[in-house]
Amino acid sequence: MTETTARATESIEAFAARAEAWLQENVPVRWRDSRGSLSNEESDEFRRDWDRRLWDGGFAGLGLPREFGGAGLGLAEEVTFHVLAAKAQAPDGLARIGKILTAPMLIANGTDEQQEKYLRPILNGDEIWCQGFSEPHAGSDLAGVTTRAVKVDGGYRITGRKIWTSFVQHAHRAILLAQTDADAPRHKNLGMFLLDMRQPGITVSDIRQISGAVHFAEVQFEDVFVPDSDLVGGEVDGWKVAMKVLTDERGGTETATRYVEIRADLDLLLSSCSDRPELAAELNELDIRTELLRWQLSKVVDNEVVPNEKFWRSISVLKVMWSELWQDVTSAGLRALVPADREHWRYQYLESRAASIYSGTNEIQRNIIAERVLGLPR
Ligand SMILES: Cc1cc2nc3c(=O)[nH]c(=O)nc-3n(C[C@H](O)[C@H](O)[C@H](O)COP(=O)(O)OP(=O)(O)OC[C@H]3O[C@@H](n4cnc5c(N)ncnc54)[C@H](O)[C@@H]3O)c2cc1C
Structure with a gap:
């Protein structure tokens, strides 16, 4: 079935009815009844399981094309689903950054190999992603990031510091903005990388928010390797790719x-x-x-x-x-x-x-x- 016919066969009302029935069946009663009183570990387990359920039920990547593992629907269905899920007090999954930021970025800018390797584990909840953009001295002025990506045989070596990195405590991978050419002008000196976060050389230090929650952390990278195949776009296309990510965000x-x-x-x-x-x-x-x-x-x-x-x-x-x-x-x-x-x-x-x-x-x-x-x- 093509994407166009997938949308045409179901009205938004029929989609809403299908989603509502599925939510009623799938939102865990214990999650709904004990909201706020679960330990962090229990809560994370519910959230992780929720990502898997969404995938099994066909509700992951609603707006993404079917050829990439999505449901081939649109923003209207995504918005409808979010509203219904919140009303049904569904958990919020941990795969958020992967689904909202990484997946659309890979579909727009990734290679066939990157799409093949990463999209499915994002959508089925197997791999959690985080976003390594902000640095202690480069937040609003994102073009000023100084984390370095130095070219070596077969890839790059990353050294630097990121901050306010949400979901990093759970993350398998990061979309990481780093300087690839220290001598090039601003906006033309950055690369976007898909970084394996489960390797030596990465230190995560939690940051507690004023509300008491720990949603993000500071992350130190010491000579961490990323292969050539995990560069998105060209070596100095990072700024353009980052702009797409920020718009989706x-x-x-x-x-x-x-x-x-x-x-x-x-x-x-x-x-x-x-x-x-x-x-x-x-x-x-x-x-x-x-x-x-x-x-x-x-x-x-x-x-x-x-x-x-x-x-x-x-x-x-x-x-x-x-x-x-x-x-x-x-x-x-x-x-x-x-x-x-x-x-x-x-x-x-x-x-x-x-x-x-x-x-x-x-x-x-x-x-x-x-x-x-x-x-x-x-
Ligand atoms: C809860 C939370 C989660 C976050 N998660 C992530 C994440 O997952 N990944 C990630 O990369 N980042 C994340 N961030 C970081 C966030 O994107 C930055 O905090 C934000 O971009 C601001 O950067 P900064 O903190 O360095 O502030 P600064 O850029 O230092 O700004 C300080 C103040 O100066 C103002 N200012 C700066 N420049 C200008 C200007 N040109 N004109 C007018 N005013 C200006 C700002 O508005 C602000 O009030 C998160 C932040 C929060 C609070």
Whole structure:
């Protein structure tokens, strides 16, 4: 069956019904009932198992072409599935970076050999990936990374330091941005590598977030080998490949996940504060902003059919919208002082502070909107 006919045979309503029935059958009851009270090890095991279940059920890589192991559907189905999964309180898998960032990057820029070797283990949950882009002195200024990739016989030797690397504690592999030519001009001196993270010379030091969670770490690379066959694109194509990855990171799937989380938080707030007239105006405004986010997200889904350069740049608008809305909802939750929900709001408030930093800070998104969407002078 071709990709086109796969989409045409099932309406979005029929897809939603199929997904809902599958979720009802597959979300583990113990996960749903004991949310928040599982040990880290138990929680990771549920998340790992969830990636496998998604694959077995045909719900992994919904938007990826069938020839690459995906379901050959589109963003509309992906967004629908995320919304339904959140409502069903499904676990979030550990294979997130692989699915959202590595797989689309390999389909766009990878060799046949790389696609053959890596796509299936990403989609079936066998291999977890992390994203090694940011460094202690190169975050917003990503082009300034100084981790070196030195050419040797058959490959490269990597030395340097990455920071804020999410999922690295579980990772089998990393997409890694490194300098391949120290003398070349900025943006033309970087390569993108597929690095085996289970080899000597890699030291991972956990970083605890203000919420208490440990989602990321600092990673030191000492003379770590990567073969020529694991370079994506040409030796100095890394910047171009990285731009594709960053656009996917801010795209519709991420926004759908965030929208669902914001909606759930807001619904909790609305239900616990329905008898608080002093909060009515603020909650009403948050409700309208959440609806606007849903509307904007639906435009992304509609535009998937004819995406253009300007449209992808305007993804930055979405990132600013959802991150600031989430922070305002959690601030309102904390201020509402509902004793039963105190711990929830405390955690969400602290977690949401990071949202205006990751995937490119909101200041950088505003620069992009000003310069590349509105065409204002630098
Ligand atoms: C929870 C979390 C998870 C993350 N996961 C990953 C990951 O998996 N992999 C990864 O590679 N990175 C990850 N990051 C890193 C993230 O991408 C960076 O933190 C981010 O790009 C900002 O870089 P920085 O921290 O170096 O801040 P800096 O770039 O030093 O910025 C400091 C401040 O200056 C502002 N600023 C900088 N330049 C400008 C400018 N030109 N105009 C206006 N303001 C400016 C910034 O907005 C910010 O407020 C994660 C971060 C967080 C918080």
